Amino acid sequence: MELLISSFQQVFILDTLALIAIGLIVGIVIGAIPGLNVPLAVAIALPITFKLDPIGGLAMLVGIYKGGTYGGSLSAVLINVPGTPAAAATALDGAALTRQGKAGKALKMSLYASIIGEIFSDIALIVFAVPVAIFALKVGPPETFSVGIFALTLVGVLSQGNILKGILAGVLGLFLSTFGVDPLTGDFRLTLGFQSLSGGWSFIAMVIGVFAVSEALVQVERRTIAKSATGPVRLSDPNHQLDRDDWKLCLPVIGRSSTIGVLIGAVPGLGAAVSAYLNYGITRNLSKRPEKFGLGAIEGVAAAESGNNAVTSATFVPLLTLGVPGDVITAIMLGAFVVHGLIPGPGLFEENPNFIAAFFLLMVVTTAFHLVIGRLGMPLFVQATRISNGLMFPAIVVLSVTGVFVATNNLFDVYAMLGFGVLGYFMIKLEFPVAPLLIGFILGPLVEIGLRQSMIMSRGSLDIFVTRPLSAAFLVIALLTVIVVGRREWREFYKKE
């Protein structure tokens, strides 16, 4: 009880509440702008928080984190350019809905799904931190490998009708992920003599290139000025409303995706983008109407968005229980704890229960604020559909170039982004799906490191993947996915013939 009172005293003060709001607004804006990403925003805000009290500082960072993870979906839905890598799965159906004049519907679902995902995640952090952490510890190198293999089988699902082209794009993604430093020996490989490639291809440059720059090139070629909406857009229009059927369809999806998202968030090294894709793929696999996916299936938006935002509190589970940050962003936030002498880990609960209680309350309050700010901003965001492509795409390209440069401080990555733009352009022209390219790029290192570490642990025996139960389970699911999807694809192929 005392803890509750003291945590209220720390969180419900004007400064802290204002910092949460500022963090959320900054996060949503940065998340929505292609090129500027959440880790960057958190890193820039980090030194500011050194001067604030710990809860105030974390209030701002958590706000940026949650707002930014959601903000990426705005541009994904409205202009088909994911603001963050984790929102790329949202673009598949969200942008399709916008093209049908149902942007408000997609935006609302993405906000509410995000919020429900966050609520699941908050509960997991506060109530189930210990069992969730035990699960996370069970995911060692063999399990990472098997999860990666399972996720790769979903490439077929994300191929939007052409499984062969999807697999090719996925393989290209895997190949591109091998550039840079060999993760196991530390040696350079495939750097082609470029010093700047020694860190590998920049993921931000790739995402922005294949989504934003390529789209701009396509628009240039069309030479027509178009906009999705002509008059002022009102969210109260029936086209922008979520009806009972939508909710009936989406609620179970959100529940499942949020649960999976929480578990993914708790395992260090997986992250929001993996969760979004995995949940999108699983939802499509289990759906009764898989053919609607990619053409404006509202449950696709729900799966991707609840999946990526459910990660946001869960990544603090390993940080607070094991002292190990759950993703890149919590790794940066670790600095905000440490600089105040708060060393996250099992000891913190005993040493500083006041702080932990206040931090938990902060998470919940941020989720509530996120709902309010997101909903208030929506009538404004949706007007973006009124901007013509003639204005929109030059602006996006300028933002992308500056964003990538700011993010990496390296001009090479800007050129790489333009190169990926050309690649994306040809992929669009030749009707190659882009999602598998990204998923291959994200999963490549997971699978490689998982495989090679496991091989060292088992002294070269492959048994390790089936004798560890969790790893075996993932491999079985992967096999089932291949069989089920393979059958379905074969039938569709047969029908066409």
Add this chain to the structure above:
Amino acid sequence: MSRFKKFLGAAAILPVALALTVAVAKAQQFPSKPLTLIVTWPPGGSTDVIARLLAEPFGKELGKPVAVVNRKGGGGSLGTLAALNAPKDGHTVLMTTSGNHVLTPLKKKVGYRYDAFEPIGQVVAATLVLAVRADSPWKSLADFVKDAKANPGKYLFGAVPNGMPHLTLNGLAKEAGLKIVHVPMQGGAPGAKALLAGDIQMLPANASSAASNLKAGKFRALTNFNANRDPAFPNIPTAKEQGHAVFGNPFVGMAIAKGVPQNAIKVLRAALKKVANSSSFKSNAVKTGTAITYLPADKFGAVWARDWKNYEPILRKK
């Protein structure tokens, strides 16, 4: 040459001469603009936190703000090169570490050596410990050595490939005649997770990054690899005390490219000395789990040369 041409020549030289005078005047009152402190590792890491803690008082001392910029990648070489190629006016300073300064240039062709830089001063000499899980049967270094000798190739340790912890544990294995297996890790955090999960049996790690699990009793440190015990962890004996003269001390300090005017270097050295010895900075650093071990420029330079000589035979041959 006509008079007119002479006049033109003189007129052309005049602005150059003026610019030179201004440049000299500027150099005399260093620093003349905000400074950049390059960190070669990602934001939020231990080097980054120290750099950011340092930036503010350092800037106050110099009278100009200091901006921390993260240039990660290539084992720290990208940031190091950026500092090396910056204008030699003293306004770009490198937060340098053993990794980017000694180990990376020995391992890979990156286009610089440790002596491309002038030392400004050491800020931290980190303590490396050998951590095991609390339920491990090993209570001391001797227990571990005995067990590992009896079971060659049985025990696994996790470390970033060819980082200081990896090389130091290799050093111990060589000195004591052990065969232990290295599982490459992508950083300190995944290593800590692997040890907690029992996927590996030991973890050579920075004491500050293992601190939370050490304090909570989840890890036990068998030894540290310092010359002396670390005041932050007085109960951890050194390897030398336990009969194995194996050392590993990753450093963090400030460096600047050779060719920068001496007066600027002098100003930077004096400012770092003052800040690193100030009690407020020291206590802030201790709160983050890092003890400040300041060394003046000449001694810091000697550390570079020593480490270069020590690690060259190990890393070069590959």
